[in-house]
Amino acid sequence: MQLTLSTNKLSETTEDAAVIEQLARQLKVLGEPNRLRIVQLLREGVQCNCELVDALDMAPNLISHHLRILREAGLVEVERDAVDARWMYYSLNRAALEQLTSLFSQFFDPARIKERHPACGPQGSVTRSKEIQLLL
Amino acid sequence: MQLTLSTNKLSETTEDAAVIEQLARQLKVLGEPNRLRIVQLLREGVQCNCELVDALDMAPNLISHHLRILREAGLVEVERDAVDARWMYYSLNRAALEQLTSLFSQFFDPARIKERHPACGPQGSVTRSKEIQLLL
DNA sequence: CTGATAGATCAATGATTATTGAACTAATTG
DNA sequence: CAATTAGTTCAATAATCATTGATCTATCAG
Known part of the structure; x- marks a missing residue:
């Protein structure tokens, strides 16, 4: 799925609710250890189901299931062997990964974290930053 | 948690099983929509629980719960107000995000995806790449 | 046509985990 | 001290989702 942003200002790129949703969806998909291992293997090149079965035991x-999830998230693509159509070949979707890594880097860029003082709390908030002590 | 790599060769950095596990754990934590929204708010600066309650309704x-998960994943830190110790202030862990974005970019870098032909399949595999047809 | 092969789909089970409501802590205020 | 306030913890419920075993679909080989 290709998402268009509701704004073209870079600073608001990662504020769009739909983008956040999509990002969460893809991160959840990649947050499953076995799927991440599949992606790791697919980085080594196209693989068929049977290769993944051997490599991951x-x-x-189950491999089929995870590949479907990865495919539905747009992260993986499938091709069928033209010589023997029983074989399926799975590969990573480069464009999707390009987009994802770009968004991820932006969203979690430590340099873009603001220093803002909280709007709530006691009036002592003004000088709080220097008085604060670490918890546990 | 700080992970040391079992190898210092860049090309194998993202091959380490423990690193994959850790990456999966953090991605799963961030793959929850409400948590991702919390992170988004924390990017705007330190926030107390009550601010997040208002912003996310x-x-x-529940906010407490998600903040705990984020904290246990090392992505978020807590401080207690020195003036009124009832207030808690949550913030993003810059070092953790630095490390995570770096690893993420490496792991999912489209440029590092290999073209390798599958080791299985019929003998026609050799010329397969040009004959392959898209599935659905 | 009959197996065998590669893999997907389906239904059921189990584990994980988000969510909810109630009770609990600790700190401040009157 | 009693009442509030900010926030956490705990137990129970509900929803999600990985895993398993069985069945099903194509496709190819004899």
């Missing part, structure tokens, strides 16, 4: 249908 | 204990 998992049931074929 | 969620129960305080």
Whole structure:
């Protein structure tokens, strides 16, 4: 799915609710250890289901399941072998990863974290920053 | 948690099983929409629980829960107000985000995806790449 | 046509985890 | 001290989702 931003100002790029949703969806998909391992293997090049089964020691249908999730998230693509159509070849979607890494770097860029003092708390807030003590 | 790599060769940095596990753990934490929204708010600066409650329209204990998860993943830190110790101030852990974005960019870098032909499949594999047809 | 092969789909189970409401702490205020 | 306030912790519920086993679909080989 290709998302268009509701604004073209870079500073608001990562504020768009739909973008956040999409980012969360993809991160959740990648946050599953077995799927992350599949992605790691796919980085080494196109793989068929059976190769992943061998490498990960998992049931074929489970691999199938995770590949489907990855595919539905737009992160992985499938091709069918033209010579023997029983074989499926899975590969990473470069464009999707390009977009994802770009958004991720922006969203979590430490340099863009603001120093703002909280709007709530006691009036002592003004000088709080120097008095604060670490918890536990 | 600070992870040391079992190898110092850049090309193998993202191959380390422990690193993958840790990456998966953090991505899963960030893959929850409400938590991602919390992170988004924390990017605007330190926030107390109550501010997040207002901004996200969620129960305080639920915010507490998600903040704990973020904290246990090392992504968020807490401080207690020195003037009125009832207030807690949450902030993003810059060092952790630095490390995470770096690892993420490396791991999902499209440029590092190899073109390798699958080791399985029919003998026709050799010329497969040009014959392959897209599935659905 | 009959197996065998690669893999997907389906239904059921189990584990994880977000959410909710109630009770609890600790600190401040009157 | 009693009442508030900010926030956490705990137990219970509900929803999500990974895993498993069985079945199903194509496709290819004999």
